[in-house]
Amino acid sequence: MRLLTIPRRRRAALNEHFGLTRRSLAALVIAVMAFPGAALADPIEITDETDTTVIFVDPVDRIVIFNTANGEYVRAVAPETIVGIDGDAMSDPGYWSQDLPVVGTGQREPNYEAIIGLEPDVVIFPINGAWEEARATLARFDIPVLVFTGWDPLQRESIVTKTGLMTGNEDQAAKLNAWFDGLYARLEAGLDGVERRRVFVEHGADWRAPIPGSGWHDMIISGGGDSILSGVDIANQPASKGSVHAFEFDPEVVLEADPEVIIKFRERAYLGQPPEVVQAHYAALLERPGWSDLTAVKNGELHTVDWFVMNTAGKVIGALYIAKWLYPGEFSDVDPDEVARVFLEDFQGVPFPENGYAYSPDMTN
Numbered sequence: 001m002r003l004l005t006i007p008r009r010r011r012a013a014l015n016e017h018f019g020l021t022r023r024s025l026a027a028l029v030i031a032v033m034a035f036p037g038a039a040l041a042d043p044i045e046i047t048d049e050t051d052t053t054v055i056f057v058d059p060v061d062r063i064v065i066f067n068t069a070n071g072e073y074v075r076a077v078a079p080e081t082i083v084g085i086d087g088d089a090m091s092d093p094g095y096w097s098q099d100l101p102v103v104g105t106g107q108r109e110p111n112y113e114a115i116i117g118l119e120p121d122v123v124i125f126p127i128n129g130a131w132e133e134a135r136a137t138l139a140r141f142d143i144p145v146l147v148f149t150g151w152d153p154l155q156r157e158s159i160v161t162k163t164g165l166m167t168g169n170e171d172q173a174a175k176l177n178a179w180f181d182g183l184y185a186r187l188e189a190g191l192d193g194v195e196r197r198r199v200f201v202e203h204g205a206d207w208r209a210p211i212p213g214s215g216w217h218d219m220i221i222s223g224g225g226d227s228i229l230s231g232v233d234i235a236n237q238p239a240s241k242g243s244v245h246a247f248e249f250d251p252e253v254v255l256e257a258d259p260e261v262i263i264k265f266r267e268r269a270y271l272g273q274p275p276e277v278v279q280a281h282y283a284a285l286l287e288r289p290g291w292s293d294l295t296a297v298k299n300g301e302l303h304t305v306d307w308f309v310m311n312t313a314g315k316v317i318g319a320l321y322i323a324k325w326l327y328p329g330e331f332s333d334v335d336p337d338e339v340a341r342v343f344l345e346d347f348q349g350v351p352f353p354e355n356g357y358a359y360s361p362d363m364t365n
Helices: 008-018 022-034 068-077 112-117 131-139 153-167 170-191 215-222 251-257 275-286 307-311 313-326 336-347
Strands: 002-004 044-047 053-056 063-065 082-085 104-106 122-125 145-147 197-202 225-227 261-266 302-306
Touching (some): 063 068, 068 082, 068 153, 112 131, 122 131, 131 145, 153 313, 170 336, 197 251, 197 313, 215 313, 261 307, 275 302, 302 307, 302 313
Parallel strands (some): 063 082, 122 145, 197 225, 261 302
Antiparallel strands (some): 044 053
């Protein structure tokens, strides 16, 4: 599908000057593209993950966003363009301004009245959001929908580049991509030649874990891990088992696999949690039946970490935490906390929390 779109302010000006209808305006765009040097030269063409192309006549400056990962990329590249975000993203206290309008309870439940009222130049959804419904609904108001899946590490470079292009902030996008590229180069160098260690990564919810097809599983691979659930195919599982992002498994699976390293996510909290809460969470894991006999637990390689930091920055920080825990010698110079601080403070404009995010047995806080 191919969409021809002009930002609302430019469209209104053209309509007033030329008396154009929506259809004739699209024809004018095509004509201008065909004749270099015309008034509306150099359109910005953006193709999303659904192979849909939106053409902007000038840089966009009003974006509504669904999914906090998409929001992070836009905030890092063109923060002034964000005019609305979904309620799920806003559920992280302190991470997004409370003055930012909420445009739905989450990426699957948009509030169209709120979106239309903000007069955005474009709305961004992830692939697992309600983008199809939104595209059909908002088309009647000349509001295009782009599908960018910020939570998928494999989409990061493309999303950042296109965000810079459509907002006119290509230099800042290049700076952000260069930062990411440096981190992935460090991961690649540190993992070169290592024998992947068997790891179990459990989500924030108990007895839920990522499997192939999830960005979380890609994060484990990027961090050098060999997931004990890598052989699970969601297509062969009953719907009651959940999704690739949070697959429900039987506790016996961990006991039988006896992973070398275990990583358990805690509750999502940008501001972190008090030390006593973190320690109590860790102690509860040790009390799980059979866990005291697991290799990872006996060797002190059970780690807990906040869901938030593993998900932020396209999950590259999560990959660095995993690599650091799996291969401490190869990554002795890497401090994932410092990487998180740079991303939060330099690219998101928010402070790194006092209590940090990760907890392991050798830590005292």
